[in-house]
Amino acid sequence: MEDFFAMAATQTTVREIALQQPTSIRVFERFGIDYCCGGRKPLEQACEERAIDPQTLLDALAEAVVAGGEDGRDWAKAPLGEICNHIVDTHHAYIRAELPRLRFLAQKVVARHGETHPELKEIQQHVEAVGEELLQHMQKEEVMLFPYITSLERSQENGARPVGCFGSIHNPIRVMMAEHDSAGSAVAQMRVLSGDFNPPEGACPTYRGFYQALLEFEMDLHQHVHLENNILFPNAIQMEDGEAATL
Ligand SMILES: [Fe+2]
Ligand SMILES: [Fe+2]
Incomplete structure (x- = not known):
């Protein structure tokens, strides 16, 4: 080590x-x-x-x-269907539950402190934009891409050809990864605008709570995108390429 x-x-x-x-x-x-x-x-x-x-x-x-690790699970070795379920149950569920709270906190701090801290308005705009983007993004993964990946994995056992409406899996994955870059860059900009999510001296509890919520949102997004970009997607591509080679 x-x-x-x-x-x-x-x-x-x-x-x-x-x-x-x-x-x-x-x-x-x-x-x-x-x-x-x-x-x-x-x-x-x-x-x-x-x-x-x-x-x-x-x-x-x-x-x-x-x-030691937090959940003890090495996702790099997990079946792809399980990774998809874990992402939906953990990270997609978190974003859907957390977004309304983030929006509410953003509105509150902008109303109270927006004049003295104009960066809060910019952060709020990022929250709104990235929130909308992510809701649509997760929908595409859940309706199209993840079911395809799960059926691709199942086809290794039962031989049934998975049906996708997007040609090669490279196509939707390219789009998903571009959307990850966009969300990642929005969160990175929020980090810069907020001075690494550090509230100013004497900030009220809502202000502190908002920055803490953003920090946790960033952390969850990084874990989420890591699972997709670095584990799920490369393995699914490898599986599809392997399948094509046997035809
Ligand atoms: Fe996702
Ligand atoms: Fe994603």
């Missing part, structure tokens, strides 16, 4: 570390490092961009390994 982290300091991308070592995810969250959409960069570069000492991060990564 020591070798792994020594190598990680120089060459390994954040995304690869997140895949090989699931306990690293909460460490990346703690340090504000994006391991999903923005994860295709070496660890050193990610540290540089966030002004973090690489050794501090490496120590935290090594400590997390000793402490």
Whole structure:
């Protein structure tokens, strides 16, 4: 394990570390490092961009390994149908439940503090836009893409050809990943506008609650997109390509 982290300091991308070592995810969250959409960069570069000492991060990564994972599940080895169900039950359900609360908090803080803190209005606009985008995005995954992936996996056992209305699975996945980039960039902009979700000195409880809610929303989105971009989608593509090769 020591070798792994020594190598990680120089060459390994954040995304690869997140895949090989699931306990690293909460460490990346703690340090504000994006391991999903923005994860295709070496660890050193990610540290540089966030002004973090690489050794501090490496120590935290090594400590997390000793402490163990949160749900104990290594999704990289799970059946794809189970990953789809987990995403819908956990992350899609969270977004649907959390969005109305985020909107309410945004309205409240803008009404009370928008004049002295104009960035709040901009953050509110991002909340509205990303919320709308994500609701439509999740619908597409649940109605079209995830059922197709589940039937693709089942076809490995029963030989029945899965039916998709989009040609190759590469097509919807390309669209989903572009939408992930858009949501990821909206959340990254909210992080910048809010000074890493740090409320100003003396901020009221609603203000603090709003920034805390945004921080948790970002964390959930990163975990969600990591599961799709880095595990579910590449495995589904591999499965479809393997199936095509046997025809
Ligand atoms: Fe999703
Ligand atoms: Fe998605």
